[in-house]
Amino acid sequence: MEDLHLWKSLIQVVNLLAAVGVIVLVLLQQGKGADAGAAFGTGSAGSLFGSSGSANFLSRATKYCAIIFFASLIGLVLIESRPMGKADAGVMSTVVGDKPAADKQAAPVAPAQDSKQGGIPN
Numbered sequence: 323m324e325d326l327h328l329w330k331s332l333i334q335v336v337n338l339l340a341a342v343g344v345i346v347l348v349l350l351q352q353g354k355g356a357d358a359g360a361a362f363g364t365g366s367a368g369s370l371f372g373s374s375g376s377a378n379f380l381s382r383a384t385k386y387c388a389i390i391f392f393a394s395l396i397g398l399v400l401i402e403s404r405p406m407g408k409a410d411a412g413v414m415s416t417v418v419g420d421k422p423a424a425d426k427q428a429a430p431v432a433p434a435q436d437s438k439q440g441g442i443p444n
Contacts, residue, residue, distance in 0.1 A: 326401065333397045340391035347384040 330398070330401050333394050333401070337391060337394040337398060340387050340394060343387040344384060344391055347380055347387060351380045351384070
């Protein structure tokens with residue numbers, strides 16, 4: 323049981339890091355129209371990875387981070403969807419419900435008559 327919680331925590335950390343990695347890598351990438359602006363002198367054509375190397379490196383890194391994110395997400399779903407034993411039945415397993423309404427013998431209440439409105443109840 324403790325081993326499962328350790329794996330779940332580890333997968334959650336990996337999932338969080340992969341999600342942050344995807345967000346950062348997507349924000350670092352240039353749009354398709356950025357190259358046209360660089361041709362006319364607005365913006366920098368070269369970057370840390372070179373003019374064409376940044377697109378390849380960043381897109382590949384984004385692809386691998388997305389694969390890790392979805393794989394860890396599927397792992398979390400598989401861990402959470404396993405059949406639960408009696409000891410791990412969830413928070414609602416200990417709730418005691420009320421008796422059904424048929425067992426309660428309540429007397430019907432007649433509606434009050436209002437003499438000012440001609441006997442029509444409120």
